[in-house]
Amino acid sequence: MEQEQRAKIQSLYFEMFDRLMAYARSCLENEALAEEAVQEAFQIACQKPDSVCSSPNPRGWIVNTLRNTVRNIQSRRASAKHVLERYVVSQARDLTFSNDKLSLELLYENVAELEEFKLLAEMAVEGKSHAEMAAQRGITVSACKKRVQRAKETLQKKLKKDL
Amino acid sequence: MPKNKNRSQQDFSQYNAMSDEQLAEILRSDSEAPEGNGLDIDSLLYITGVLAERNTGNSSKTAQEAWDFFQESYLPEQDVHKEKASKFSKPWFRRAVAAAAIVALAVIIPLSTNALKLKKVWNTVATWGNGHFAFVTDSPVNNFDKNNPCIFETPQQVLPLLNMDPAYYPAWVPERFEYVACSVDYSDYTCVFTAEYHDENETLKVSFRAYNGIAAHHATDAEIIECYTVDGVDYYIFNNYQRLAAFCLRGNIECSITGEITLEELKAIIDSIPKG
Numbered sequence: 001m002e003q004e005q006r007a008k009i010q011s012l013y014f015e016m017f018d019r020l021m022a023y024a025r026s027c028l029e030n031e032a033l034a035e036e037a038v039q040e041a042f043q044i045a046c047q048k049p050d051s052v053c054s055s056p057n058p059r060g061w062i063v064n065t066l067r068n069t070v071r072n073i074q075s076r077r078a079s080a081k082h083v084l085e086r087y088v089v090s091q092a093r094d095l096t097f098s099n100d101k102l103s104l105e106l107l108y109e110n111v112a113e114l115e116e117f118k119l120l121a122e123m124a125v126e127g128k129s130h131a132e133m134a135a136q137r138g139i140t141v142s143a144c145k146k147r148v149q150r151a152k153e154t155l156q157k158k159l160k161k162d163l
Numbered sequence: 164m165p166k167n168k169n170r171s172q173q174d175f176s177q178y179n180a181m182s183d184e185q186l187a188e189i190l191r192s193d194s195e196a197p198e199g200n201g202l203d204i205d206s207l208l209y210i211t212g213v214l215a216e217r218n219t220g221n222s223s224k225t226a227q228e229a230w231d232f233f234q235e236s237y238l239p240e241q242d243v244h245k246e247k248a249s250k251f252s253k254p255w256f257r258r259a260v261a262a263a264a265i266v267a268l269a270v271i272i273p274l275s276t277n278a279l280k281l282k283k284v285w286n287t288v289a290t291w292g293n294g295h296f297a298f299v300t301d302s303p304v305n306n307f308d309k310n311n312p313c314i315f316e317t318p319q320q321v322l323p324l325l326n327m328d329p330a331y332y333p334a335w336v337p338e339r340f341e342y343v344a345c346s347v348d349y350s351d352y353t354c355v356f357t358a359e360y361h362d363e364n365e366t367l368k369v370s371f372r373a374y375n376g377i378a379a380h381h382a383t384d385a386e387i388i389e390c391y392t393v394d395g396v397d398y399y400i401f402n403n404y405q406r407l408a409a410f411c412l413r414g415n416i417e418c419s420i421t422g423e424i425t426l427e428e429l430k431a432i433i434d435s436i437p438k439g
Binding site for chain 2: 010013014017018019020021022023025026027031032035038039040042043046057059060063064067070071074131134140141149150153154
C-alpha cells in the first residue's frame with residue numbers, strides 16, 4: 001500500500017468512524033462486534049487500496065464493505081450457534097438412549113470443558129468479538145479467528161462421527 | 164425502503180425528528196435488505212451522522228483509540244496476507260503450473276540404466292540438529308516410467324507414473340483447503356512430486372521425494388515436537404518457520420506434509436494415509 005493511499009484510508013477512517021460505528025451498532029446491537037465490523041471493513045480497504053482510492057465514491061465503498069462485514073459477523077454467529085446446538089443435541093441424544101443416568105447439568109459441564117465449545121459459545125451465545133476473545137487468551141486477532149474456524153471444524157467432525 | 168435517486172432533491176429533515184430506536188430500525192432493515200435494495204449512501208450517512216452526533220462520547224473507544232488498535236491488531240494481518248498471497252492465488256498461474264507438470268512428464272531426460280536398478284538394502288539414518296532435519300540414504304532413485312501425458316484429476320493419479328505408491332498419499336485434508344496444483348521436479352538424482360492446497364491465507368503441501376544418496380535438509384526453527392508412529396512408520400513432527408511439518412521415509416522416498424495447520428490436523432492427515 002502506498003503512503004498516499006494509506007493517508008487517504010486513514011483520513012476516511014477518522015472521518016467516518018463514528019458514523020460507521022453507529023451503523024454497525026444498530027445492526028449488531030453489540031459494541032465489541034460493531035467495532036469488529038468496522039475494523040474488518042477498513043482491513044479490507046487496506047487489502048484493496050487501489051479499489052478504494054480509485055472509486056468515484058470512496059465513502060460509499062467503505063459503507064458497502066461495512067454492510068458485508070456486518071452480514072459476515074451475523075452469519076458467523078449463526079453458523080457457530082447452529083454447530084453448537086447440533087452438537088449439544090447429539091450428545092443429549094446419546095445419553096437419552098443409553099442406560100447412563102447422567103443429568104443434563106453434567107452433560108453441559110463435560111461439554112463446557114472443551115475449548116472448542118467455549119470458544120464458539122463465547123462468539124455465538126455471548127456475542128464476543130474476536131478482539132475480546134483474543135485479549136482474554138493473550139493471542140492475536142488473527143490467531144483467534146483461526147482458532148474459531150478450527151473449533152467449528154472440530155465440532156463438525158465430531159458431529160459427523162456421532163451420526 | 165424507497166430509494167430516492169434524485170439526491171439533490173432529497174430531504175433528510177424527516178430523520179431529525181425520529182428517535183434513536185426508529186433510526187436504528189431503519190439501519191437494521193438496510194442490513195437485512197437484499198444487495199442493491201437498501202438505503203442510498205447519502206441517506207445512510209445522514210442517518211448515521213444524526214445518531215453519531217446524538218451519542219457523542221458514548222462509545223467505548225474514540226476514533227484515535229480505535230485506529231491505534233487497528234494498526235496494532237488488524238494492519239499487520241493484512242501485510243501477512245499480502246506476503247502469503249502467492250502467485251498460486253491467480254487462476255492463470257495455477258493452470259500454467261498444471262500444464263507445465265504435464266509437459267514435464269512428456270519431455271523427460273531418461274535416467275541412466277544403472278539408476279534403474281533398485282538396491283535391496285538401504286542404509287538410512289535420520290538426523291536432526293543445528294537447525295536442520297535430514298534423511299540420508301545411499302539408495303538410487305526409482306525408475307521414472309515414461310508415459311504419454313494425460314490430464315490428471317487428482318494428485319494421486321500422478322504418483323504411479325513416478326513409481327510412487329498412491330496409498331501413501333493422505334486420503335483427507337482439512338476441508339478449508341482447496342487443491343490448487345501439483346508439480347514434478349526431477350533430475351538424474353532426484354524426483355520430487357509436490358501437491359499444493361490453499362486456504363484463503365494458508366498453504367498445505369504434500370510432497371514425495373525419491374533421491375539417491377543426497378540428504379534432503381530441511382531448515383527448522385525449533386526442536387522436534389514428537390515422533391508420531393502409525394502402523395510402524397515413524398513421522399517426525401517439528402516446527403518449520405511457523406508451519407508444522409511431518410516427515411517420514413518409505414524405502415528411498417521421503418514423504419512430507421507441511422502447512423499452517425494444527426498438530427491435531429497434521430495427525431489426522433497422517434492417520435488418513437491408507438498404508439499408514
